[in-house]
Amino acid sequence: MEKLCPRFEKAMGLISTRWVGLILFDLLKGTKRFSEMEADLPISGRLLSDRLKMLEKEGIVKRNIYSEFPVRIEYSLSDKGNELEPVIKAIQFWADEHIPPEETDDTDEQRV
Structure with missing residues (x-):
């Protein structure tokens, strides 16, 4: 079995940390105050x-x-954070294509 690249593994761990995806998606809309987020x-x-x-x-x-x-x-995204925009949008596109609405529970998480 091929070993994963440690940098790829760290990036996936960071992005997959609970709530990070939604926080990044929210900040893609622009600068926010803590209370707004x-x-x-x-x-x-x-x-x-x-x-x-x-x-x-x-x-x-x-x-x-x-x-x-x-x-x-x-709070706002840095240049490094803004470079995640195509990644986040690609995940959203994939989810729209492959995750049926009935498999999500809108009472727990906000649709992005």
């Missing part, structure tokens, strides 16, 4: 914060802090 996604604030920190550490998400009162924090 929390409202858009069926995920707890604590878990969203954890995933955003992970994606920021990987250089996929940028966190911009504005010195206002109250402080404004916005």
